[in-house]
Amino acid sequence: MAGKYTLVGISGSLRRDSYSTAILRTLAEAIAEQATTVIADIGSIPHYNADLDTDDAPAPVRLLKQQIARADGLIVVSAEFNHGIPGVLKNAIDWASRPVFKSPLRDKPVLIVTESPAFTGGVRAQYQLRETLVSTLARPVPTPEIVIGAVQTKVAGGRLTDRAAIDFAVAAIDVLFHEIDQLHAALTA
Secondary structure: OOOOEEEEEEEOOOOOOOHHHHHHHHHHHHOOOOEEEEEOOOOOOOOOOOOOOOOOOOHHHHHHHHHHHHOOEEEEEEEOEOOEOOHHHHHHHHHHOOOOOOOOOOOOEEEEEEEOOOOOOOHHHHHHHHHHHHHOOOEEOOOOOEEEOOHHHOEEOOEEOOHHHHHHHHHHHHHHHHHHHHHHHHHHO
16 A cells, blocks of 8 residues: 555543553554554443434434545554453444444454453453454454553553553554555455
């Protein structure tokens, strides 16, 4: 692909000092020469309600869908809550997945990263998030799972500080870029 990639980053946590957001910021900075990353605000999206799912959907929903539609790919970073993904993230995905078969998530390459204070690094949320994204017809990138355990010891000053985790995630972002290039090539062939 010629030029920079355009990515949307989605953090599954709303907390001001969120580990997920810190990881997302760090990754966006690490790939800044290759990609422009917009971090979406999912905190203002209302609970999904089909009665509101019209052409005049709430403004935060329209913005998220526009951001995803304009992006070449997504990076989703999430904590694990009670062995699953946070409700706020599932809600944002539910909104973005509409209309069925024509949503901005359809065929969108997505890199998944999970984190947790537990040593498991959110592996159960990783699986649940992958399954949810596949059901929206998004394209989770085929990489080894990027899980960051004991995250509280690896984030400082609002940034991920663990070099091994950063390098592992950046290598997976290269796979995301490859998937984007493959998709663009198929669409222009």
